[in-house]
Amino acid sequence: MTAATVNAPASFSGPLTNDDVERIRRDFPVLDQLINGKPLVYLDNAATTQKPRPVIDAISNYYLHNNSNVHRGVHTLSQRATDDYEAGREAIRRFINAPDSSEIIYVRGTTEGLNLVASSYGRKFFRAGDEVIITGMEHHSNIVPWQILGKEIGIRLRVIPFNDQGELLMDEYESMLNERTRLVSVVHQSNALGTINPVSSIVELAHARGIPVMVDAAQSIPHLPIDVQAMGADFLTFSGHKMYGPTGIGVLWGRADLLNDMPPYQSGGEMIRSVTYEETIYSVIPHKFEAGTPDIAGAIGLGAAVEYLEAIGMDRIAAYEQALMRYGAERLAATEGVRLIGTAENRGGILSFYMESAHAHDIGTILDAEGIAVRTGHHCAQPVMARYEIPATVRASLSFYNTTEEIDTLIKGIDRVIEVFG
Amino acid sequence: MASDLSDLYQEILLEHNRRPRNFRTLEDATHHADGFNPLCGDEISLQLRLDEDTVGDVGFQGHGCAISRASASLLTQAVKGASSEDAMAMFNEFHRMLTEPEAELNYDLLGDLEMLAGVIAYPTRIKCAVLAWHTLKAAMDGEGIATTE
Incomplete structure (x- = not known):
């Protein structure tokens, strides 16, 4: 490899800390921007992930x-x-x-x-x-x-x-x-x-x-x-x-x-x-x-x-994302009117949910106004939606560059949905 | 880009979403079509009775987001009693309202449809707003199926 190694990622030891995640976030230039005047909260990682500098380089x-x-x-x-x-x-x-x-x-x-x-x-x-x-x-x-x-x-x-x-x-x-x-x-x-x-x-x-x-x-x-x-x-x-x-x-x-x-x-x-x-x-x-x-x-x-x-380590990534998912699932479950879809004991960083009061697309638009990117719809898995007898879900999907603060922002965004739709 | 959310989700639009007008099947429909938005899974089934060339009655069923539901509800109110030609003129004007920022619009023709004007600031939602209208056109043209693709 030639110049691609210029931005070799730093080494990590032990579980990922908040400082590690801050450092990692700096590797992803796209994360540092405002969307509709709010800091981007990118929670659509299951659709596609952002690219770190070494990949772009x-x-x-x-x-x-x-x-x-x-x-x-x-x-x-x-x-x-x-x-x-x-x-x-x-x-x-x-x-x-x-x-x-x-x-x-x-x-x-x-x-x-x-x-x-x-x-x-x-x-x-x-x-x-x-x-x-x-x-x-x-x-x-x-x-x-x-x-x-x-x-x-x-x-x-x-x-x-x-x-x-x-x-x-x-x-x-x-x-x-x-x-x-x-x-x-x-x-x-x-x-x-x-x-x-x-x-x-x-x-x-x-x-x-x-x-x-x-x-x-x-x-x-x-x-x-x-x-x-x-x-x-x-x-x-x-x-x-x-x-x-x-x-x-x-x-x-x-x-x-x-x-x-x-x-x-x-x-x-x-x-x-x-x-x-x-x-x-x-x-x-x-x-x-x-x-x-x-x-x-x-x-x-x-x-x-x-x-x-x-360089980060897949075990480390899995442990961090697992903790983040559990935190998000707990907060969503405590939010009135929100039903989590997919609660398997063994699951990854996907928070898929449904609200009776608002359609997934309307939720997506309101969250976007708060700078939050989520996927809304049937996720190219229509038989799954049929199994739960719902047309669509909102899906927040996590990465190791996401933080608990971003989950909190998501919950605030859902509060906004409840304000609009009751 | 996005303007104030309250321009989009006006109270009257939310009311049409909660309590859509003409949300029913017709016993005596002469035309009908099903509309799909494959992107989000919205589905609408629209029926109408044409008396000569006048929309005598119209109703819809289905599921979708607030924008598509309110738009369908408003459509049924707007086209009932109109000639099919006038209904298509409304569609055309409605489409211009959502896609041409500088357009000079015929607000008399649009009537209550104007409450969806805020959708223009949300390009990803325009398909939601026009689904019912495409379905109406398909029903009138005898095509049976409309999609927003």
Whole structure:
């Protein structure tokens, strides 16, 4: 890496203190601004996180000094670009403890990761009558690709239900597993409820029957330490922009033996070994799945984001955010007219709530006037909303750069909603 | 950007949200359409009875935010008794009110619809305000479905 290391984050020890968080906040230039005359309170981290200076610097460093195509030229710039692009891959491998960096496929994001597996693995290995199991709390991106495939080849989608708290009914899951099950594809942390699903148990039950498991880690990877080998999953996918990296880049990790058996997902340059008009020999993984010029700056930015997170420490991040979430949940529960949606014992920094007196969109507008950014709506999880018989929720989603003072500001904003709507 | 919130959430608008007018299904509807705002999940089902070319009766059902609900309520009051041509002229004027800051508006035509003028300062909420009107147009055109996309 070249100039990207100029802003290397400071080191941390012990639990994150208020001083640490103040220091961290200074790494995020966007946080320092007024919105509608009030200090920005950014609580929409599940939609996308803000970018720290080292990520921004890594991207601009690439464009300022190294811009070139990867894996092609013999010239110096191409070598630098390739080195940094592949260094990003290695950083990600280390971050999720994957056995080999060739198993790290750069994609555009979680949605593409899921589509790649549905399209490549699904088309090759699924037959009419086969079943894919998902949970009842999936993002649309882990529903629709299977439905499309279902229409095409006649697979059946099975859905694990969950209780009122938002916890999966594991007995129901176990009873769904059968000889027709070809894949279990589950969300690690629900974007609408915050529930952290027991992925290791899900894997164990599936593997006992020889069924592979895919994990959507979009919402968990920015907040929890993830070790794909300890988890035991077969595929895992996530987006860069939800983990402090740039948009347009994400990762599909898969076990090498599975990836090697899968046909290419898209075709073109970069992914071939040799082409004649009679025959094309595909490249090895990961290149087989990376057709065309990739998002080089994005991959380099994502590598910088991973290094930034490692410097703080994922255990430290998880502990801090957990305490912040508990504080927020307590304050919200004590606010009249507010109903928390998603109260699983094991959950991450998502505060999703509903108010009878005001629609989520009106709440969002009133909070915005107070400088508070939250997500309002169905969060691309309409079946979850249907489960609770509500059209939409307000979702405050937390990061390690948020503070208890910001939670207090949110509660004051909700008081304002109550003033307007009663 | 945002102007004072009280310009948006005027008391009379909140009253229409709490107690929307013509919030009912029609027994004798001749036209109807369903409107969706895919962004926020708002849904409205609008029915009307055209007598010759006059809106004899109109009602709506559904769920949505205060802006979309109050807008639908105001719509039903505004178009009842109007010709379909006048109703579309109101839609056009209403749309201009929300999207053209400098427009010279026909306030006689707008009538009570003017209470939604504050929405212009909230670009993300304009779709909420126009959903009912798009649905009305779809119903009159016999299209059945309207979305704000």
